[in-house]
Amino acid sequence: MRTTLYGSVSTASLVVHWLLIELGIEHELVLLDFDKREHKAAPYLALNPAGVVPTLMIDGQALTEAAAIALYLADRHPEAGLLPAPGTPARGEAYRWMFWCANTLQPAYRAWFYPHEAAGEANVAATQAMARQRLEAAWQQMAAHLQTQGPYVLGEAPSVVDFMLVMLMRWSRNMPTPTDSLPVLKIYAQRMKARPSFAETYRREGITDWL
Ligand SMILES: N[C@@H](CCC(=O)N[C@@H](CS)C(=O)NCC(=O)O)C(=O)O
Missing domain, CATH: 3.40.30.10 (Glutaredoxin)
Structure with missing residues (x-):
């Protein structure tokens, strides 16, 4: 099919x-x-x-x-091998970070790119300010995680979480503080971008x- x-x-x-x-x-x-x-x-x-x-x-x-x-x-x-076995602690980590991408990063990006949705045209600036603050705090959190638990989100091996996360990093490229401004994130993304599938x-x- x-x-x-x-x-x-x-x-x-x-x-x-x-x-x-x-x-x-x-x-x-x-x-x-x-x-x-x-x-x-x-x-x-x-x-x-x-x-x-x-x-x-x-x-x-x-x-x-x-x-x-x-x-x-x-x-x-x-x-x-892009996901650890079901029921293992590593699988729990994979769910944790995928849900973090979907529940924390994606809504904040939605607010940044579609700022009229949350509270109308009159509040676009405040909505974007909130979105930016949430995204920057979240990326700081991820940078700290990768610094201590990396090189990939789940540790030594790449997983499906890294594909999701690098796409979401890319969305910040024209924002006031792109994720590339955090060196640990920039190096991390470069590692994923080197995969032939990315090109x-x-x-x-x-x-x-x-x-
Ligand atoms: N939660 C959805 C969000 C998808 C989403 O917001 N996609 C955007 C593009 S990045 C879209 O289709 N925007 C068009 C629109 O909302 O009109 C998912 O993860 O698939």
Whole structure:
């Protein structure tokens, strides 16, 4: 059965695209045009009622939520070793940090990039100030974690968490304090960016920044 990723260039679909390439999963990439609001049109809303990307069609199932899809792909490919065994303390750490990405970083980025959503146009500046403060505090926390527990989030070996986290680091590249301004994070990202799958994802999406 065909695997199809619905995404948009340089968005939350990037982690799924990157993992599909990393894991060698044959797939079709359908890029939705946000300017034409293809992600808010009925055919796509039938797959993803929130009208956001990504959505992964896999074995006839429409899966949404980037972090959940990433975990599921790692589960389906245990040979890649991107998740520790279920029930182990290391697996608990993997869940901890994936949920931290989804619950702490992603909502703060959402507030930064869509600042009118939280409290209307009149409060855009305050919303962005709050988002920035939350993101900077979170990245400080991650830098301290990597400093003592690294080189990867789960320790010695890369995991699916690192793919998610590096995508989220990338989103800060045009913010007042990009994650690259923290040396430990910059070195960490460079290690993940050296993977051939990263270059291939960039090539297929036509992305050239944050190299
Ligand atoms: N919680 C969702 C969030 C996805 C999300 O917000 N995607 C953004 C792009 S990064 C989007 O589709 N934005 C278009 C819109 O909200 O209209 C996930 O992790 O998949």
